[in-house]
Amino acid sequence: MALRQVRTMGDPILEKRSKEVTQITDRTRELIDDMFETLYDQNGVGLSAVQVGVLKRIVVVDVSEDEDDPIVMINPVIRESDGEQEGYEGCLSVPGKTGKVKRPNHVIVDFLDEDLNPQSMEGEEVFARCICHECDHLEGKLYVERVDGPLQDMDDVQEEQQNRRKKKKKIKK
Ligand code: NI
Secondary structure, three states: OOOOOOOOOOOOOHOOEOOOOOOOHHHHHHHHHHHHHHHHHHHOOOEEEEEOOEEEEEEEEEOOOOOOOOOEEEEEEEEEEEEOOEEEEEOOOOOOEEEEEEEOOEEEEEOOOOOEEEEEEEEHHHHHHHHHHHHHHHHOOOHHOOEEEEEEHHHHHHHHHHHHHHHHHHHHH
């Protein structure tokens, strides 16, 4: 396993469409292992192969708090989506930035697992957001195109949220 370099906004590869995966080779498995290692190293919740410079439709996701729910999605397709959520989104390819994005609150996604067996998953909230975000990457799209309002510094938003929490505590007293 090895860490891979994450491509950042401005790198033209991030605007390209990734290609369908038709076979799993040793190199594909190594890529997937490296993607997880890179995801966890950077405290992310999702990473697509294009972000490490490989134009294949492979996504790794782990939205659990303890990094104990790794999911690999090959050739993912969102079959159904409904509802709406708005929240801050970030991306390892856009370091230090965040912005508010509207996404469906519920999705059903079809994909292939590491043995190319068809699977489906259903999810809400953070999971739904993450799947939509990663599927966008496979089409060469970054979340910054979908942001409502300005792109903000992650530090400013975190500070704002902490201040808001402090205010809430004060009111409780
Ligand atoms: Ni991203």
